[in-house]
Amino acid sequence: MSSEVDGNALGGDLAEIFAVDLTGAAVTCGGCKTVSAVAALLVWGPAPGLVARCPECEDVVLRLVRAPGQAWLDLRGAVSVRIPLPAPE
Numbered sequence: 001m002s003s004e005v006d007g008n009a010l011g012g013d014l015a016e017i018f019a020v021d022l023t024g025a026a027v028t029c030g031g032c033k034t035v036s037a038v039a040a041l042l043v044w045g046p047a048p049g050l051v052a053r054c055p056e057c058e059d060v061v062l063r064l065v066r067a068p069g070q071a072w073l074d075l076r077g078a079v080s081v082r083i084p085l086p087a088p089e
């Protein structure tokens with residue numbers, strides 16, 4: 001049985017996920033469904049932010065804008081992001 005809780009329930013998992021180097025994560029392009037490593041994306045920037053495009057179809061996969069004390073990560077162009085995590089101890 002599932003129940004609805006607020007976003008604080010995501011805190012532990014998200015802290016773990018975003019504490020890893022994401023350049024090895026596998027992004028699935030929303031346009032052509034090609035799976036690419038983040039490191040293989042085509043990136044324009046830095047101002048006003050970084051825009052990463054699919055190396056196959058050049059659709060925008062993600063946008064990242066930094067400001068003092070905060071960051072905006074827009075993943076609308078990605079179907080999914082598969083993030084490698086350290087093996088449990």
Ligand SMILES: [Zn+2]
Pocket residue numbers: 029030031032033034054055056057058059
């Ligand atoms: Zn693509």
